[in-house]
Amino acid sequence: MIYMSRQQLETRFQPLQDVREETLWGGVSTIHLTLVPKGSASFKYAEIWVDSSGMPVQTKVVEKNDDSTTMRLTGLEKNLKISSDDFSQKLDSNVRIVKS
Numbered sequence: 001m002i003y004m005s006r007q008q009l010e011t012r013f014q015p016l017q018d019v020r021e022e023t024l025w026g027g028v029s030t031i032h033l034t035l036v037p038k039g040s041a042s043f044k045y046a047e048i049w050v051d052s053s054g055m056p057v058q059t060k061v062v063e064k065n066d067d068s069t070t071m072r073l074t075g076l077e078k079n080l081k082i083s084s085d086d087f088s089q090k091l092d093s094n095v096r097i098v099k100s
Contacts, residue, residue, distance in 0.1 A: 009035070011038075012037060012038060013035045013036060013037055013038060014035075014036045014037070014038055016033055016034070016035070017034055017036060019031065019032070019033055019034075020032050022049065024049060024057065024058060024072075025072075028051060028057060029051065029052060030049040030050055030051055030057060030058070031049070031050050032047065032048075032049050033047065033048045033049075033050065034046070034047050035047070035048065042063075042064075043061050043062060043063050043064065044062045044063065044064055044066070045061075045062050046059060046060065046061045046062070047059065047060040047062075053078075055073075055076065055078070056073070057072070057073050057074075057076070058070065058071065058072045058073065059071050
């Protein structure tokens with residue numbers, strides 16, 4: 001859901017029923033959205049909290065049996081410069097690379 005375009009959201013979910021401003025932990029101001037799928041889906045509904053920059057900072061998915069999973073993103077750092085060295089592997093000297 002986080003990566004869907006507006007058109008995809010409108011195609012797959014009912015019109016938004018619950019949109020409100022909400023402050024999360026640490027004073028993070030968000031817009032809280034509730035998404036209910038159209039037709040059959042593997043879950044009842046999902047909730048998404050989006051900050052002022054449009055970044056989802058929390059999601060909650062409620063399953064058909066009312067179990068739920070909540071994911072909260074904290075300590076986000078956006079648009080950092082990443083060195084190519086961050087992707088290089090530093091293998092121990094006793095590691096042997098086997099090519100087939």
